Amino acid sequence: MARKHNLLLAAALAVAIIPAAGVHAATTTAAAPALVDPFVLQVGGTLPALPGAAVSLATGPGGVIAAAHAKGLAVWTAGAWKEVAAGAAHRVAWRGGDLAALTARGLLIASGDRWRTTTMRLPHGVDPAKALLAGGRDLVLAQGDRLYHNDRGHAWRPDRLPGHAVAIARSAKSGTIAVATATGLYERAGRDWKQVSATPAIGHLAYDSKDRLWYAAASGVGVRDGGAWKAYGPADGLPLLGFTALTPGADGDVWLGTASGAIRFDGTNWEYRQGRRWLPGDAVAAIAVDAQANAYFATSGGVGRIEARRTTLAEKADVYERAIAAMHKRTPYGFVEGVDLPTPGDLSKWVQGSSDNDGLWTAMYGAAEVFRYGASKDPAAKDNARKVFEALKFLGDVTQGGTNPAPPGFIARSIIETTATDPNLRDNEQRDRDKQKGDAYWKILVPRWPKSADGKWYWKTDTSSDELVGHYFFNALYHDVAAKDDAEKREVASVITRTTDHLIAGDFYFLDHDRKPTRWGFFNPKELNGNPWRREERGLNSQTILAFLAIAEHVSGDPKYAAAKKRLIDEHGYDMNTLAPKVTPGVGGGNQSDDEMAFMNYYHLLAYEKDAELKRSWARSLYDYWQLEQYELNPFFNFIAATRLADQTWLDAYGPFPLDMPGPWLEQSVDTLKRFPLNMIDWKQSNTARLDIVNLGRHIRPDADPTKLGMRRNGLVVPIDERVIGHWNHDPYKLEQGGSGTHVNDGTSYLLPYWMGRYHKFIAEK
Known part of the structure; x- marks a missing residue:
C-alpha cells in the first residue's frame, strides 16, 4: 500500500544530506544499552x-x-x-x-x-x-x-x-x-x-x-x-x-x-x-x-x-579466551580454528589441523580482540590482535617466491609445516579432475600446496572471496581501533593496499599462482554482469569489491581506489547490484557463508562511504537484507545492522522512512549470548522430530530436503543452545546438526558479537 507524505517535505528531503555516523564510533543511537545482570547458565x-x-x-x-x-x-x-x-x-x-x-x-x-x-x-x-x-x-x-x-x-x-x-x-x-x-x-x-x-x-x-x-x-x-x-x-x-x-x-x-x-x-x-x-x-x-x-x-x-x-557474559568470554589460548592456536603464528578429539568428548587430548578458511576464522577472532581492546583497553587484547595481524600478513608473505610464486598481494588459505605429511598426496590432480566432473567451478591446480621460499611451509591455493572479506574486515578494524600510531597504521595500510592493487592489476580477478582466477575470485564486470552462472554472486561480489576499494581508500588516502570504485559504479552499475546482494525466495533461503560475508562488508562500506546518496543506498540494502536475517537470532548480524542503520533514512517516491531496526533484536541478541553453550564439542543435536517446528517450503531450498530444514512455530530458528555453532556461517535452519563428539569448535562465534556489543555500547555489565 502506498504511503502518503507531504510532497513538499519529500522534495526538501530529496536534496538533504543525511548525517553519517562516525567511522567505527564506539557509540550508537540505535538502542539504549542492555544492562546484563548475572544470570543462570x-x-x-x-x-x-x-x-x-x-x-x-x-x-x-x-x-x-x-x-x-x-x-x-x-x-x-x-x-x-x-x-x-x-x-x-x-x-x-x-x-x-x-x-x-x-x-x-x-x-x-x-x-x-x-x-x-x-x-x-x-x-x-x-x-x-x-x-x-x-x-x-x-x-x-x-x-x-x-x-x-x-x-x-x-x-x-x-x-x-x-x-x-x-x-x-x-x-x-x-x-x-x-x-x-x-x-x-x-x-x-x-x-x-x-x-x-x-x-x-x-x-x-x-x-x-x-x-x-x-x-x-x-x-x-x-x-x-x-x-x-x-x-x-x-x-x-x-x-x-x-x-x-x-x-x-x-x-x-x-x-x-x-x-x-x-x-x-x-x-x-x-x-x-x-x-x-x-x-x-x-x-x-x-x-x-x-x-x-x-x-x-x-x-x-x-x-x-x-x-x-x-555467571556473567564477561566470565563466559574469559572461559572461551582461555580455551582458545590452550587448544586452538595453531603454528607459531596462532591461526585459530577448531580441534579434533581422538576420543569422543575427551578434552584431555586434541589434534590441531588446517582448514580451508584459516585466514577467515583467525580474522574473526582478531576482530573480537580489536573490539575487546576498544571496549576495555586491555593490553592483552591488543597483543592478541597484533599477533593476528602478523598471522594474516604472513598468509600474503608466504605466497611470494618458492616453488610456485603467486602474484604480489595474493593471500594463502592456510599453511602447514613441511615437516608434516605432504598435503599434495591427497590434494592431487586426479582428485581435482574428479571434483570437476560434478562441479564446473572446481579448479585443477598443480600443486594445490606449493612450498614457501624458505622451504618451511606448504601454503594452500585457490583462496576464496570469504577469506578476502575476513582479511579486509579485520585489517580495517585493526587500523582504526587498535593501531597504536601512524607508523603501525601505515603498516596495516600497506597490507590492505597490496591485495587491492593485485585485484586492480588483475582486472578485478584474484589470480592464483597459475595466473588464473581462483574459484570464487571473480569481481570483474564482464564476469558478474555478463555470465548468467554468476547471478547469485552478482550482488554480493559487487558489494564485496566496493567494500574493498572503500577500505583501501580510507586507510591509504590514495584517490586511485575511489576512482576504481567510481568506475565500477558509473560504468557497470555495481551500486545497483549492491542493492540486492542476497538472492533468495524467502526467509530461510540463501547461503549462510554469503550472509556472513555481506554483513562484514556492510560494516565498513557504510562507515567509509562519503557520498550521501550511495550511503543511503547501502543502508537500504542492509535494511532489506536484515529483514531476511532477523529471525536467525544472530547477535553478530544484529549488532552490525544496528550500528550502521542508526539514524539512517531511506527516501523514495512516497517520502522518507527511518531504517532503524524494529522488533526485539537487542533482547534476542542478549538471550543468544546468555544461552551460548560452554560445551563447544560438536555433539549431535537432533530437532527433526520436534512438534514445534515448521519445515521450510521446498521453494525456499529447492536443492535440499525440506523435512530437514525448519524453524519454530514462532517464526524463529531454534535457540543457539539447541543446535551446533562453530561459526556464523552455520545454517541455523538445519534440524540435524553436529557429529559424534570428535571436534571442538573455538569460542570466536561468541567473543566477536560479545565484544562488538560491548564496544558499540549495545550491552553493558555491572
Whole structure:
C-alpha cells in the first residue's frame, strides 16, 4: 500500500544530506544499552556410573540426590555416589530427612549419617515394581484404586481412590495430595476427593515451588494457577509429547522427561535438552531438581546433571579466551580454528589441523580482540590482535617466491609445516579432475600446496572471496581501533593496499599462482554482469569489491581506489547490484557463508562511504537484507545492522522512512549470548522430530530436503543452545546438526558479537 507524505517535505528531503555516523564510533543511537545482570547458565555433565540403571530420583535435605537403580539404592553427596543398599530398587522418595525406597523386600528406610537401613512390609497386594510413592511428612503409596498412608510406624492406613491411580503428587507446602486416574485429575479435599480436571490420559503430576499443580498428558502440559487451568501443546511451543517424567524446578518452572530428551518450561520459554551436550542418554526415566536449580536425570546412558551455574557474559568470554589460548592456536603464528578429539568428548587430548578458511576464522577472532581492546583497553587484547595481524600478513608473505610464486598481494588459505605429511598426496590432480566432473567451478591446480621460499611451509591455493572479506574486515578494524600510531597504521595500510592493487592489476580477478582466477575470485564486470552462472554472486561480489576499494581508500588516502570504485559504479552499475546482494525466495533461503560475508562488508562500506546518496543506498540494502536475517537470532548480524542503520533514512517516491531496526533484536541478541553453550564439542543435536517446528517450503531450498530444514512455530530458528555453532556461517535452519563428539569448535562465534556489543555500547555489565 502506498504511503502518503507531504510532497513538499519529500522534495526538501530529496536534496538533504543525511548525517553519517562516525567511522567505527564506539557509540550508537540505535538502542539504549542492555544492562546484563548475572544470570543462570545451564551446563550439562555426566555423573559417575552406578552399578545399575537408575529408574527413580529424588532430592533430599542438603541437596542430596537419591537414586533407585536396578542393583540397589545410592545417594549422590559430596561429589560421589555412596551405595546405601543392594538389591533392585524401583522408586525413591524422602520422608523428612529419611530416605525411602520401594524394593522387592518391602519399603526400605535409610536414615542417619551412615544411612542405617530398616525394611518394613508393604500392604497386602502392593507390587513394589508398580506402586506409586510420594514423600513428605509421611509416606503415601498408591496402587490400583487404593491409597496407603504411613506415618512412622509399621501400619498402613488404606483409603479408596476415585479410580485406578496413574500418577500421584504431593504439595511440599500444604501436603495436599493429587491423583490422576483414567477419568481425570482429583485432589484430596478433607475426607473426599474432588475432580479438578477432566483432561484425559494424564501420566504425570507435580506441585511446583509456588504450589501450582501441573500435569503432563498425552495432549500436552497443563498448570492450575489461581484456580484457572492453562494448557500448553505443540502450538504453544511445546517441543515433544510422550512424557516419561514431570518434576518441579526451583522457581516455579518444571522439567519434563521424554524418550528423546528433556524439556524445561518456566511458563514462557521452552528449553529442549537433547544429545550429549546435555544428557548422557536421550531416554529420560526420572528427574530430580535441587534447591540450587541443578537438575539430575536418570537416562539410558547413566545419570546426568544440568548445572544451573550463575555467571556473567564477561566470565563466559574469559572461559572461551582461555580455551582458545590452550587448544586452538595453531603454528607459531596462532591461526585459530577448531580441534579434533581422538576420543569422543575427551578434552584431555586434541589434534590441531588446517582448514580451508584459516585466514577467515583467525580474522574473526582478531576482530573480537580489536573490539575487546576498544571496549576495555586491555593490553592483552591488543597483543592478541597484533599477533593476528602478523598471522594474516604472513598468509600474503608466504605466497611470494618458492616453488610456485603467486602474484604480489595474493593471500594463502592456510599453511602447514613441511615437516608434516605432504598435503599434495591427497590434494592431487586426479582428485581435482574428479571434483570437476560434478562441479564446473572446481579448479585443477598443480600443486594445490606449493612450498614457501624458505622451504618451511606448504601454503594452500585457490583462496576464496570469504577469506578476502575476513582479511579486509579485520585489517580495517585493526587500523582504526587498535593501531597504536601512524607508523603501525601505515603498516596495516600497506597490507590492505597490496591485495587491492593485485585485484586492480588483475582486472578485478584474484589470480592464483597459475595466473588464473581462483574459484570464487571473480569481481570483474564482464564476469558478474555478463555470465548468467554468476547471478547469485552478482550482488554480493559487487558489494564485496566496493567494500574493498572503500577500505583501501580510507586507510591509504590514495584517490586511485575511489576512482576504481567510481568506475565500477558509473560504468557497470555495481551500486545497483549492491542493492540486492542476497538472492533468495524467502526467509530461510540463501547461503549462510554469503550472509556472513555481506554483513562484514556492510560494516565498513557504510562507515567509509562519503557520498550521501550511495550511503543511503547501502543502508537500504542492509535494511532489506536484515529483514531476511532477523529471525536467525544472530547477535553478530544484529549488532552490525544496528550500528550502521542508526539514524539512517531511506527516501523514495512516497517520502522518507527511518531504517532503524524494529522488533526485539537487542533482547534476542542478549538471550543468544546468555544461552551460548560452554560445551563447544560438536555433539549431535537432533530437532527433526520436534512438534514445534515448521519445515521450510521446498521453494525456499529447492536443492535440499525440506523435512530437514525448519524453524519454530514462532517464526524463529531454534535457540543457539539447541543446535551446533562453530561459526556464523552455520545454517541455523538445519534440524540435524553436529557429529559424534570428535571436534571442538573455538569460542570466536561468541567473543566477536560479545565484544562488538560491548564496544558499540549495545550491552553493558555491572
